[in-house]
Amino acid sequence: MISISHAINTNRLLADLPSAEQAALAACCEVVPLAFGEVLYQPTDTVTYAYFPINSFVSNIVILNNDSRLEVTMAGLEGMLGIALVLGFNKAPLLAVVQGAGVALRIPASQFQALLPTSPALHQRLMRYLYIVMNQLANSAACIHFHRIEERLARWLLMTQDRAQSDHLQLTHEFLAMMLGVRRAGITLAALALQQRGLISYHRGDIIILDRSGLVAAACQCYTQDCALYANAMATP
Amino acid sequence: MISISHAINTNRLLADLPSAEQAALAACCEVVPLAFGEVLYQPTDTVTYAYFPINSFVSNIVILNNDSRLEVTMAGLEGMLGIALVLGFNKAPLLAVVQGAGVALRIPASQFQALLPTSPALHQRLMRYLYIVMNQLANSAACIHFHRIEERLARWLLMTQDRAQSDHLQLTHEFLAMMLGVRRAGITLAALALQQRGLISYHRGDIIILDRSGLVAAACQCYTQDCALYANAMATP
């Protein structure tokens, strides 16, 4: 099991906080396991916990008209879930589904909200994170509209790899199709193309990233832009 | 010319604020005209002013790879521009273009940021507004991906009508095509369809909304959902 202090130093929003803030945080959070497929929030649910993933990662999914689904953001060790709480609100807007099993730090909503006014550094980090997420959302909208499945798939695999911190992912075509909002057959073709170019290999739900830089080249620039945006926004004093 | 106090009572984020907060606001803002096509922010610009539209409205546009453009949100009397400032940041992420001429309240960035800590009611409103915008972004991404041009056009006209507060809009097909990220010819077909159904009429850049409720039916549900979301989030205590 991962200790709380180790967890706090792993999540990028929490690492490097002043030790007083880390201590305050540690006092009210716990390390919990997240299982693959677990639903953290349903749309319109009241948000009872904030989560900071450590080695797990979670997809935020829009549900349209009860059938169409589309992943719009992803949160792993670089982010958090329960963003609404930072805005003083407690209604979840999106479906949050655990997409990579692992552990996360969990804080009850009320304690989290009580913590914010007394933890200025944390608060600032979270505001920055909100800014980043808003940009990711805006860029995603354009990316999803303009870019082809193959490019989007490559981007998505890279984003997932970053959060899973492993070049070995467990994803079926069916699942990828739901995330990208396309047909399963569409994913099959795109994945075949990537495989034939020697960038990935896969076999019944196990995807291995063989050539990361090749995959970056195959992805739309949205991937590199996203990374740059995160780095920039977080680095600015 | 519109007076500052009348302006403050027109923008929905500012109306109904405690009078002390309105007074503090009034002390540092001014009413400025916004001309059609005026660019308020370029991506990566430093944000020098926050704007609260009164009878003008502004599109926030993502620019991808220097050519593809797509409107992702719109702000009128129900919103504001310069959201980054609320998050303690001063970099504009999107292109903000005035799409309906009119006036807006304008506040220098530093004064705006100084105002926030001392105006809790305003601050809360703005956080709510951020929450709404994030949801609009997420929903837009899905809407743009799944819905047809005709539905999206209908939705877009309704959103514009709400902000222009007039059933008479000035928009060319060319402009609409840029907003929706599609071909001009695509807009022509969709607009013809709406016109033949008796919902709108247009003539060389002048669009008149004839049957608002028919248009709501022709639009994807995203429009009604958006409205409901705004009302809900703003109404919650």
Added chain:
DNA sequence: ACCCGTCGGCACGCTAGCGTACACAACTCG
């Protein structure tokens, strides 16, 4: 060792929307 559920390859016709290009009509301005 088998069975059956899961996963992936593939093929069919179909549609929305693309890129492009041309023509005409309506305004604008000299």
Added chain:
DNA sequence: CGAGTTGTGTACGCTAGCGTGCCGACGGGT
């Protein structure tokens, strides 16, 4: 009043992706 500009209708072939359905192959469980 004539010339140019702007806005709209339309047409062409083309592509990405859709919906659907089938089949084979793999592999875990009994």
